[in-house]
Structures are given as structure tokens and as C-alpha cells.
Amino acid sequence: MPSIQEIARLAVVPEVQAACEWCSSQEAQIATWQLLLAAIPAPPFGEAARAHWLADRFREIGLADVHIDEIGNVFGIQRGLDPLQKFVAITAHLDTVFPAGTALQPRRDKAKLYGPGISDNGAGITALLAIAAALQSSRIRHSAPFVFIGNVGEEGEGDLRGMRHIFSDPHWSEAIASTVVVDGAGTDTIIAEALGSRRFEVEVRGPGGHSWSDFGVPNPIVLLARAIDAFSRTAVNAVPKTTFNIGVIRGGTSVNSIPQSATMRVDIRSMSSSEIDRLENAMRAALERAVAAEGNGPGHRPGQKNSGSTEKKSGVQYEVKIIGSRPAGELDSNARILRVLRAVDTHLRNSSQVQRASTDANIPLSMGREAIANGGGGTGGGAHTINEWFDCTGRDLGLKRILLLLIALAGVQG
Secondary structure: OOOHHHHHHHHOOHHHHHHHHHHHHOHHHHHHHHHHHHOOOOOOOOOHHHHHHHHHHHHHHOOEEEEEOOOOOEEEEEOOOOOOOOEEEEEEEOOOOOOOOOOOOOEEEOOEEEOOOOOOOHHHHHHHHHHHHHHHHHOOOEOOOEEEEEEOOOOHHHOOHHHHHHHHOHHHHHHEEEEEEEOOOEOOEEEEEEOEEEEEEEEEEOOOEEOOOOOOOOOHHHHHHHHHHHHHOOOOOOOOOEEEEEEEEEEOOOOOEEOOEEEEEEEEEEOOHHHHHHHHHHHHHHHHHHHHHHHHOOOOOOOOOOOOOHHHHHOOEEEEEEEEEEOOEEOOOOOHHHHHHHHHHHHHOOOOEEEEEOOOOHHHHHOOOEEEEEOOEOEEEOOOOOOOEEEOOOHHHHHHHHHHHHHHHHOEOO
């Protein structure tokens, strides 16, 4: 296990110094990559154009076995000196939150870059390219091989599909020893705890009708509102921290129409899988009560019996679909990858804290694998808005941090 002194000795190896110098001297090229990347649309499930662009850059840099897999993940390999060692993986997500058709006009103003996705995850993909180029240019004699991956499906309903695919493939799952995820900007965090989440789309359906002549027919919007009110009263724990959010509501066609359907989207997050289960059960119970009570609501005719299903009594149905599920997990405090990164931070005099978040690292962490997520240096803001920005100042610290971590994990011969 590399100590702080060993990281210091590693940092003065001439080839390692050359790689670190590349990161400092080539900022103009790195920023150009970032602007070119951000001009390529990569909406959820639409990352193909950006994937092909990245594959071309991998080939230009000189990585081997560059290819795009069946779901769109991009791979490039830098071979090590020991063919028996497993890969050290470095990965960054290709996709953005912005839908197809979003105006993308990235621009630069001095040290700042502006544009949707310029930091999340333009900074991560750019760091991936910069590290690969620095390693190629310096010809460091590392023992273990590196695999560079631009993965799809990190944002929103992508539901980590790129990383799920990689770690469900026996070839890669068995070949990767540790995973470094680069997501966004910064150098002050180490994501070693995976925040679990579960997302739902709930639809309530009814017969619908005219607001005057069909008054009394069950109104799906009203039923959904009653369910939301009941669910919102559910107690949540501070430890383990647990949250829920109703982020989207849709329904209806006009002000004088009783809608035939209403939907909502719900996000539940927790450090505990059992708490997520508890909140899901509370949500489902609130829906069941709201729909079941409709049999005695305004649409219930005097003398009508309440036997039979809720649907038969009121013509109301509801459906709950899971549209996302991210597993929780936590890296062991003595894990090699974490100890190495802490030694690197001490050497670089960089202050960082372990935090919990939902990233691509959720997948390997939930499997008990060694993985962390961190930023690619610099600073960023306005994430998930069209006013997103990235400041290149200090980017080289983030790149050197990742570079030293990877080299220490892979081992250097000579």
C-alpha cells in the first residue's frame, strides 16, 4: 500500500513528472476538447454522436482496442507491462440531462467556459481524454493496464444503464480491479458512499367526462392530490438520512373536462435500502386508500353496495411503475483505492472529504467492488441548467490528482 512518502517518490519519477507537466502545459488543448464535446448533443438515450467523437479522440491519442459496445459505451485500452494484472478503470458519463433540441452553443470567456453540460459532464470526459493523452505522451512503465470508458446512461432515467451493462458483462466485471469515476468539476470530494434511490411514475385513471353533465365522476387529479397529501405526512428519518420528492405532475385536457388520467413522478432517496422500501410502501398505501375511498365519495350513489374491487365501484384504477432504481453501497474505510487517494491528497496538499452521492460508482460499490467518484478539477456551477459554467483555473490539480491515483493503483516498474 503506497504511503505518503511512496507517493512523493512516485511523483518525482521523470516519466510521471512529464505526465504532470503535460496536464499543466496543455490547458489550451484540453479546453478546446471540452468546447467541442459540449457542442455535441447527448440527451438521455441519445449519446451516439458524442460516443463516436470520443472514440475518434481515443484513436488519435493512441489507445488500443478502441470500440463502442452494443449499448453505446466507448472503450480504449492502454496496456500494462504485466499481462496477468487486472485493469484499473477510469470512466466518465457521456450523457447530459438536456433533451434533444436544446440549443448548444458553448463559448469561452477568458478562463470560464459556458454552455449546457460544460461541467456535468464535459469536465469529466475532458479529464478522461487529458489523462489518457498525458500517459501516452510520457510513456510511463506501469504494471497494470488501464481501460478508459465513456459510459452512457448516468443521468435521470438512464438509471446507470451503462455501468450496469459493464459490470453485468463477465468479461469486464472479472477483469476490472478498481474503478475511478470522474464526474463534474472540483477536487474537494471523494464519493465513496453510494446514495440509493428509487423513482416511480404513478398514474391514476378514471372514466372522465364533462365538468357539468358528468359532475360526481371520480377525478384522477383530486384522487392523486389526496394520495400526495397523505404520503407527504409520512415521517422520515434524519439518520439514516431519507428524503422523498414529487417532482412532476401531469393530467387533464381543459378546465371544463374531468380528466381521464393524472400522473406524478416520485423520487425516494436514502442511505438505507430498508428506508426506501418503507417509503415506497407508504406511497402505495396512500394511493390505495385514496382510490378505495372513492367508492364512498361524491360519485357514490345512495344504496350502491361497496362490495367488489375499487375499479368496479368507481371506475378508477391506478398503476405504479418503477422508472429508476439505484442501489446503495459503501466503500470500506480501509479499501486500497481510498487509502491511496488520501495519500495523494496529502502529497498535493489538497483538502477533501468523503461524501455520499448518486453516481456511476453506485454500481461497483453496491457489488462490494473498489470504486470512488471525484471531480476533474477546476470549478463549476449551474449544473443541469442552460447557464452552466466551468472555470478552468486549477484544473491541473484535479488532473494530477487523478493521474497519481491511477499510477499508484497500477504500479510503476523501474
